[in-house]
Amino acid sequence: MEQRVLIADDDRAVRESLARALELAGYEVVAAVDGVDALTRARQGDFSALVVDVMMPYVDGVAVCRVLRAGGDRTPVLMLTARAGVPDRIAGLDAGADDYLPKPFAVPELLARLRALIRRLPCEPDAGPDREALRLGALRIVPAARRAWWSEAELPLSKTEFDLLELLVRNEGIVLDHAELYRRVWGPEAGVDAKNLAGYVGYLRRKLGGAGAPELIHTVRGVGYAVRRP
Template sequence: MASRILYAEDDRATRESITRALELEGYEVHSVADGTGVFEAVAQQPADVIVLDLMMPHVGGLTVCRRLRAGENRTPILMVTARTEVSDRVAGLDAGADDYLPKPFALDELFARVRALMRRGRYDEPDRRLRAADLLVDEGARRAWRGDRELELTKTEFDLLQLLTRNSGVVLSHSTIYSRIWDYDFGPDSKALAVYVGYLRRKMEVDGAARLIHTVRGVGYTLREP
C-alpha cells in the first residue's frame, strides 16, 4: 500500500504541481488549501508524513503544527517556508516540526526529505530497552521514562534521545547527529540541533533531576550518567 502524504499549500498552482509530482513518485497524496483542511483530513485518515506550508490564510502552519502536537499527534511534519531567516526556521522546529525546507526548492530535495521522514516512521527493530542512570528508553514502544515519570516526546525528540542513549558515553558530532536524525547536515550555523537538545533537557531535568545530555563544545553532544 502506498505511503500517504497530507500536503497543505494555499497557492493552487503550487499545490497541484507538487501533488502531481508526489503522486508520480508513488505516494498517495491528500492536498488541502489551509490549516482547517489539515485538521479535517487528520481526523478522517492519518497520514505517514505531513508537508505543511508555513504561510497560509486563516490558520497558519505554525498554529497547525502546535495544535497537532498539543493533541499528541506525532506524525512527522516537514515545514515548507519562503522565509529564509534562521529565526523563522527555528520557530517552525519550536512548534514541533521535524524538518524544514526553504522555498524555492528542488523536487529531488523534497523527495529526499520525505523519504527520510518515512524511514524514521518505520520501526521494524525488535523490542529493546536502553538504560542510562534512571533513564529508560523502550525502542519498540517508542516510549521513555525518567525514573517513574514518562517523558512526552515528539518523534524527533525520541529519535534524538534514542541515538544518544544507544551511544551512551560516546561524543557524537553535530554532523553525525544531523545525518542520523535528519539525513541532512544543516551546517555549522544551524540551530536546529541545539533547539531539540534544549527540548529534551527541559523535559528530562524536571524537579532538579541530574543532567544526562552534555555539550562538548566545538564537537557535539554526549549522554552520560552523572
C-alpha cells in the same frame, strides 16, 4: 505499500506542483487548502507524513503542528517556510515539527527529506511496553513503543527528537560529531546544518528539564554532543 502524504498550502500553484511531484514519486497525495482543512484531513486520515506550509490563513502551520501533537498525533511533519530565521525555525521545532525546508526549495531535496522522515516510522511493537528498554539514571526509553520517560513523567517527543535522544543514549559517554548525528538520524542524503541540530538538542534539553531531569546532553564545542550520566 503506497504511502499517503498530506500537503497543506494555501498557494494553489505550490500545492498542485507539489502534489504532481509527489504523485510522480509514487505517493498517494491528499491536499489541504488551509490550516483548518489540514487539521480536519489529518484527523480523518492515516498518513505517512505531512508537508505543511507555515504561512496559512485561519490556522498557521505552527499551530497545526502544535494541535496535532497535543492530541497525540506523532505523524512526521515537514514544515515549509519562507522565514529562514533561527527564531522561526525554533518555533517550528518547539511546536513538534520533525524537519523544515526554507522556500524556495528544490523538489529533489524535499523528496529526500520526506524519504528520511518516512524511513523512521516505527514498526508495531511485538511485546510488552518495557521490551528492550534503555535506561540512564531515571530516564527510560522504550524503542519498540517509541516512548520515553524521566521518572514517572512521559516526554512528548517528536519522531526526530526521539531518534536523536535514543541514539545519544545508546552511545552514552561517546561524543558523536555533527556529521555522524545527521547521517544516523536524518539519513545519508541529509546535509549538515549545525543550527538545525542545535535546535533539536535545545528542545530535548527543555523537555528533559521540564520533567525534572538534570543536564544529560553535553555540548563538545566544534565537535558534537554526548550524553553522560548525571
